Amino acid sequence: MPRVPGPSPRVQPRDAGPPPLLSVVFWVVLAATALTYAVHAGTSPGPSIARITVFGANVALVGALWLVLPWRRTRGWRGPAAVVFLVATFTLGPAGSDEIHQLLPLISIANLAFVYGMRTAAVIVGCLCCGLFLSVVKVYGRGVLDAVAQTVPLVVFAAFVLGMTSAVLEARRRREEAQRLLARIRELTVAQERARMGAEMHDSVGHHLTVIKMGLENAERFRHRRPDAAWDEVRQAKDLTRQALADARRWARALRPLALDGHVGSAALQQLAASFDGTGLKVSFEVSGEELPLEPDVELVLYRVLQEGLANAVRHSGARRVRGGLAFHDDRVVLTVTDDGGGRDREAHGGFGLGSLAERARAVGGALTTGDRPGGGFEVRAELPVHPGAAP
Incomplete structure (x- = not known):
């Protein structure tokens, strides 16, 4: 009886990178952020050379991190790159992007959910919101209302992004589960087909071999008393052997792949x-x-x-x-x-x-x-x- 194959080993899906449209949006927003800052830097009075250098380095870091960001759970150095990317996109604001960059932190929040899962992403975003609130009050010396006005939009947009990302992750999970089930069904279908063929091969070839065995035993008994009958049994066994061989070849052909x-x-x-x-x-x-x-x-x-x-x-x-x-x-x-x-x-x-x-x-x-x-x-x-x- 053919052995039914066990469950297929779960292979980690290949990281296919971000959706193409999301990549287009990212590069357009990053380019707009850099271009807007360059225009402002050309006005008088413009930012200092040090601030321009810091902003340029920040933009370069965001672009470089985008090229290596993972979009699935992963091990190694690429996982922490998602957290660094989140921080880098947020620091574009204090560096002087004039709020043009605000879509980039939302993209980074979605990336966090892809890499670390919804709970971890929500905790990181919560810590970031708290840090933003405290920085507005302590670092910039503004009031609580200003801090709330700065933080609440981030919380709302982050919740929206996490909700959309959760739907995408659930769809991805169900698709991968369906693919695994489809592979399992195909394995079981092959096993069932081979079991059926094995049973039919046993019935056909096994029957021939049984009759051949009985005929040769009869020939052995008749070889002295009835030699003609013994040779008849041998000839019949030869004919049955040819039929059994033809059946075996036919089943070998039947088991060939598509x-x-x-x-x-x-x-x-x-x-x-x-x-x-x-x-x-x-x-x-x-x-x-x-x-x-x-x-x-x-x-x-x-x-x-x-x-x-x-x-x-x-x-x-x-x-x-x-x-x-x-x-x-x-x-x-x-x-x-x-x-x-x-x-x-x-x-x-x-x-x-x-x-x-x-x-x-x-x-x-x-x-x-x-x-x-x-x-x-x-x-x-x-x-x-x-x-x-x-x-x-």
Whole structure:
């Protein structure tokens, strides 16, 4: 029995950096801040050389930190860079930016939430607001009302930014969780498919090997008293060995991945159909209509439908010819697999393969139908949307 794969190891997502639009806003505001200060510095009386140097260094520090800021939880020196960036954006005001820079501290608050989480960001912002309040009162010697007037807008805007950031973080968390669940579902689907194939391989090849063993044991018993019967058993064992080998090769082909020798789409299906040559079937495959790019889930269902239709023709129908057809339409693709055998095997057990494929077809918004053909033989027909979720 194939081992069901365990949970995939959680890989830390790559830090993709800030959203492009946010980067544009940052650089525009930083450039406007520097340009405004330069204009004021050219007036008379302008700031001293020392103040100009401090402001220029502050602007350069903010720009340099932006290039290395992390946007996910991280370890190492890049994490503290978010706190330094927050302080650097706030000090642009005392350095003389004339309030043009005020959007930059809000961006830095959002960055803090991305890197440290909402609680830590809220604590840091709270400490910063307290520091601003005290600096207005103690350093600049203004009254409490002035300090409140300076602090309250920061608190309001910071709360707004943290709320928006919280929504973005929750959306990111849910997306990553959905991606992990999707990967887990795919792993379980592969495990289920391999378990089914393993059971069917045991039934087919195992049955042949059991009969071969019994035949050889009979030949051993008959070799002296009934040598002709013994040789009959040996010949039958040889025939069964060839059948078992053909079954083993067929299952080895069935376990091959979707992309056969680098082929996908109709090329992969044609390659799969050609791989059944040598099983006693004459297999043909045709493609009609203008081929459209298919989603991976749709392509996988088509591949498995053709695979199951060909395997059933070999196992149950007694067919000599099998014809596969792939037809592309505007918004859907239709795959048919027909044979000239005896139709549905009424005594065949299981049927799990086609039933599972019908569920897969419904999962991508399509349908799978099977049944005897009016003129004889059996047909499997899958009609799927080009894009999953669309009605065929």
